Amino acid sequence: MRWALFMPLAWRTRGNDPQGEAKVPEDFISKEEFDCVAVYIIPKPELQSKLITINALDHKFIGCPISIENAKYSRNALLFNVCFVLGPNVDTIRYEGVVKKLAGYMTSLELEYGFLSQEETKASLPSVLSEIFLELNKKGKCMIQIDEANTIHLKCNIATSSDPCSVLDHQVPVFICNKDALSSSEWDITTQQILRYIDGFNHVQRIAGEADIEISLVRMCIQDMVQYKVVKLIPIFQYSNVYIPTPDVNQLTHDKKLQEECLKYVGKKGRAPPSFRDVFMLYCGLSPGATVRDLCTRYNPGNLRVDERRLIQFGMLTGVIRRLHKIPSPTYNTFQDYVINTQKSSQAERKHRDSEANRFKLADKWLDGNHNYDEICCKTGLTYQELEDIVEGDPHIVVIWK
C-alpha cells in the first residue's frame, strides 16, 4: 500500500498558489500534480467540512477541508485539510472515519491554542504527521500525545462495509476463533456476561434466559460479534433436521489441512480421531429427505467415533453442508384467498378454543410461508411434534423444504 499524507494550509488570494505546507513523505507530489487536484483539496466554501475523495494521478486523495473564520488570521480565515493519499485500488472506507476524526482534532487544537497558526507549534506538524503515517501503516491505529490535554487517537475501520446480518432468536452462535484467545475484558459488560453461555449449542433465546439478560441486548451483542467474525450463526441442532452437502464438500477431499481440522473437531472426546472415510461417508449420506436421525440409525456414528452434533456443526461452520429448512405454507391460489380463509378460520377457532389449544397458540401469521419450523417453535413455544401434528392435520398447509 503506497500512501502518504499531507496538509496544505491555504490562502484564498489571487496569484498566491496554495502550497502543500507539510508532506509526508517529502516531495511525493509535484506542484503541477498538486494543481491538478487543488480544486478538490482546497475547495469552494460550499464543500467545506465534507469528506471528499478524488481519484486522480493514480492515487486516491481523501480529505476533509476545514475553514476556521476569525479576524485574527491574515485573511480572516484559516483553511486547512489533512489529506490521506492512497493507492488507486485501496478501499477508502477504512480511512473515512480516520480523516474526519483527524480533521476534528486539528480544528479543536487550533481553536484551543492556535496549534496550526503559531510558528513554534506549527514546526512540530511534520513530525506529528509522519508519526501518524508510520503508525497507521504499521498497526492500523495510533496514539499521539500533542500536549498534556490533547492526545490523538486514531484507528482504521476494520469492519467491512457489508450490512450487519440479522440475529434471530432460534439461531445458535458458535465461536469460529479460539475462545480462550479472546480476552473478555475487551468486550462490553453485557457481552462479557453472555460469553460463557455461547457453547455452540445454546440458541439466542436460551442464552438470554440463562444469562438473565434482555433478549434484544443479547441479539445486539451477538450481531457485533458476527460483524467482527468472532462467532458464526448456525441453525439449532435437532435430530429432525435435514442437511445437504454443498459444492464446497470438494474442499474436504482436496484440502489436507481442512481434513485434519475436521477429524479433530468431529471426533468423540477422549478417543482416537475417526477415519476420514467414515466422516466423508456421513457427509455424503446427508441428502434431502433424510434427517439426522435417519443418518444415525443407518450408520451409527457413535461406533465410528464421530459425534454427530459436532459433525453437523463443523459442516455448517465451514459451509460444507447447508440446512434445508422446513417451511409450512398455505396452499391458496392467491393472496386474497389466503386472507379470506384465515379470517374465517380464526373465527371458527375461537369457538373451539379449549379443544384445540395448540392450534390456537399457532397464530396464522406463522403459516404464511415466511417462517420455518425453528422460528415457529421458538416463538410460540410449541414442540416440534406438536407443530408437526397441526401441520399434518390441516389440509390447507403443505411443507416446503428449502
Place this chain on the structure above:
Amino acid sequence: MDLCDPVSIILVTAGSRGQSLLFRYPFIPPCQTERREKEIPKNRFALAKVEENTDTRNFSGIKDGHLIGFSDCTLANILSPNSDACGTKFELKVDEVLFVGHPMLAYERHDREFKRSDSSSRKDDVMMKLFNVVFVLQASVEPSVVHCYHDLSKRIAIALKHEEIRYRYLSSEREAMLSVHDEMSSMPEDCAESPFQHILPRSKLARDFKDVFKSLCATGSVRLKINGWVNVSFCLPHKVHNLNQGTIHVKPEAIHKSLAAIRPYHTLLFLVDKEYLVPSLPGDCSPAVTRLVKMASPLKSFQTLSQDTDIPLSQVFAIAAHLVYWGMATIVFPLCESNVYVVAPNSSTSISSPLVEEFTSRFLRMSLHNVLSKFSLPAPLSGHKDPLGLPQQQAEQVQMVVWMLQRRLLIQLHTYVFLVPTVQSDQWPNSQTGGLGLEERKVRWIFGDSFPDGRSSFAADEQEAAENEAHPELEEELKSLTYAERKSVLLVPAALDPEDLKLFTRLTPYFRGNHHLEEVMYYENLTRSQLLTLIEKFRDVLFSCQHEDPVTLYFYNR
C-alpha cells in the same frame, strides 16, 4: 429507489467561456422547498435527535433520491477536471454523493491545430476544451456498479467525440444549450422556471440524456443512437439480473465466472418470451443470433443446437454469453427425465409473493406452494410424472418446471462421485529396502482398527504380496492414483474383472468430485446405466454425493 439507480446525469463542458454545466436531469423545480413537518418523538423521554444536516439551506447531498444543495456553478467547477486528468476514470466522492465520469478532451492537440487552420473563417466559434458526462450515484454502491457506470460514461464520451470530430455535433448542441441558459439568465429574477426545462425541446442530446436516465432507472439497459449515427448500448448487470422483486441479485463477476464454465452439454433457458426477444434485437444483429433464438429450446443442449442451426459451437457460446449478460437467458442443464430438482434455497415462499398469483394465472387451478412442496423431496423429473396423466398434463408439467427454473425457484442437484480409499497409507512402498520398508510403513485398516498392530501390518504385507503377483501390469495404468487409493481399488472384488477395471481406470480422473455424472457421460460417451453399474460395482471405494452444479449456482445468489 434502488441503490444502483443513478441519482442524476450531468453534462459539463469547459472551454473559452469557462466551465459550464450544460444539462442535468432530473432537474428540481426551484419552487420545491417544502417544510419538513416536525417529527413527534414516540417516547417523550427519548433524547431529541441531534439535528444534523437537516437545515435544508446548507444541506447538500442526496435526499429522497434527488441531488440537492449543489449549485450548478459548483458542480461545473468540480466536475470539469484539469486537462491532464482527461481520458481516464473520474471518480469524486463528496460525503454521500459519488460522481463518476470519463472526461474527454474535445480535440486532441493536432486536431485542434487542424481545426484552427480549417475553420479560421468561423472566428465566432466558441472553443470547447473538454466535456464530461457524469453520473451521480449514492456513495454506498458497490465498486462494480461504479465500474459499470464509468464504462457507460466512457462509451457515451467516445461516441460524442467521434460525432464532434465528424460533424461538430457536440459544439452545436452546446451552443443551443448555452443560448437557452443565456436567455434564462436575462429573464427577471422571479421567473422560477428551470432553464433545463427549456433545453429539452431544443436539444436532441438533452432528450437523449433524459432517455438514458429513464431507461437506466426502469430496466437498467440503454440503447442510444447519438446524433442518429453512433450506437451506444449498455446494460447494467446489477439491475438486469435483479429478479423476483430483488430477492436474487446476480453480480457481474458471477456472470463472468459462470460464462467461463459453459460446457457443450448445457443449454440456454430464455427468461423473456421469444416473441419479445426477437424484435428487441438491434436491426443490424447477426442473422446467426435470430436463427439460434428461434431454434433454441431448454430440451436441446448447445451441441445439438450447434448441429441444428449449423453455427459453430464457439459462436453458439459467444451468442449465449451475450444473451446471458443482457439478462435475456440463463444457463441450465437441458431438461430430461433423470434430472433431479429441489426448491432453491433463496426462493421466496411467502404467500404474499406476486409469483403465487402469476403461477395460478399461468397454470389454471394449480397452487404454487403445492407444486413446490412436491419438489421438496428430490426425485427425478420422471418421478413427478403422473403415470395415468394425459400427454397434455405432462407437457404442462414440463412448462411448470421451466417456469419455476426461469424464476429460480428450483435448482438442479447433480451427483458427484468421490474416490475414497479403504486403506490409509502415508508413504509409498520403498522397493529398494523391501522388507525393512514395510515395517516403517504404516498401513491402517479402517475396519480393523481394533486389531493389534502386529496383526494388521501382517495382513497388509500378505495382501500386497498377493496382489503384486496378480496384477503386475495394471499398477501401471492406475498411475494417477496415490498408493493407498490404488491398493484399495485393487481390493475391490470387481477389480478382478479386467474389463471393469479397465473402464474404472479410464474414469478415475472424474472421481474427484469435480465432475457430475452427466458430464462424465458426455465426455466419455457412456450411457447412464453403464456408468451407474460401474459405480455400483466399485461402491466400496466410491462415494456419491448430490449437490448443485457450481456453474448454475451463480445465478441463484442473493
